[in-house]
Amino acid sequence: DVKVTQSSRYLVKRTGEKVFLECVQDMDHENMFWYRQDPGLGLRLIYFSYDVKMKEKGDIPEGYSVSREKKERFSLILESASTNQTSMYLCASSLIQGYGFEQFFGPGTRLTVL
Amino acid sequence: DAKTTQPPSMDCAEGRAANLPCNHSTISGNEYVYWYRQIHSQGPQYIIHGLKNNETNEMASLIITEDRKSSTLILPHATLRDTAVYYCIVRVAGFGNEKLTFGTGTRLTIIP
Helix, strand or coil: CCCCEEECEEEEEEECCCCEEEEEEEECCCCCEEEEEECCEEEEEEEECCCCCCCCCCCCCCCEEEEEEEEEEEEEEEECCHHHEHHHHHHHHCCCCCCCCCEECCEEEEEEEC | CCCEEECCCEEEEEECCCEEEEEEECCCCCEEEEEEEEEECCCCEEEEEEEECCEEHHHHHHHHCCCCEEEEEEEEECCCHCEEEEEEEEHHHHCCHHHHHHHHEEEEEEEE
């Protein structure tokens, strides 16, 4: 059974803290993605990665960075958390197939920044 | 990627077919139509996708109009577990186009 796991379901941090969100997939997928989801705004892509050590900015990369040192792991980093980064964060992975692939999502991490 | 338009909410009686419409009037010839759903407090789940032919799998059917400007997702016998937000997405397929752009979707409520 395919699986994308995220390190925490719920996380509470203080303004200015450095925050790490971890995502692991066990499907040997090349692509991995980080989204955030906010009411009324749908899912918005933050960063994605085609391969180890490769990363591409999504639609809203400001305030975030990512790391992909191993194929199965993709980390989202908030260098200095702010209250406007309170959100649901979703990780996903997919194969590079070119056509007709599907993205598999993790359960999400609800981050609250106080 | 082309934009999509979906009704914000719909109700359907349990056991009936749920028909969820999606307009994508600016779709181009190399864009696929994808459907995902998100059950409360979970990550989105892939349902089905298609290019121009109708498609069916164990979860749903996808009907795409001949001009490809709209489509309908059909859940043939809706159950309470189908209550979710359903997203219609169009995307150019091919290397470098793996990004999905989610809109706000249709909130489907299955009524007992």
